[in-house]
Amino acid sequence: MAQRKLVSLGQALGRLITMNMTVEMGAKGYASDMIQQTIHVMESEIKQILTGYHQQAVPLPVEETSYASTKGWRSFL
Numbered sequence: 001m002a003q004r005k006l007v008s009l010g011q012a013l014g015r016l017i018t019m020n021m022t023v024e025m026g027a028k029g030y031a032s033d034m035i036q037q038t039i040h041v042m043e044s045e046i047k048q049i050l051t052g053y054h055q056q057a058v059p060l061p062v063e064e065t066s067y068a069s070t071k072g073w074r075s076f077l
Helices: 003-027 032-051 064-068
Strands: none
Touching: 003 032
């Protein structure tokens, strides 16, 4: 996995841990409106980070022998 993907994964994981700690603060009596707002912001940041995390397929080279027997693309027109 590429290093930049690992960095993005670490950032998302850090936000998730922060969100968990925020929920624990809410359970101890911290202002619920502040907790809800923080969770909303953390969710948005996690979604934004994971949007850039999407794995793209790596194209593989085509063997010459697999298309050497065809006459070319014009024969398919």
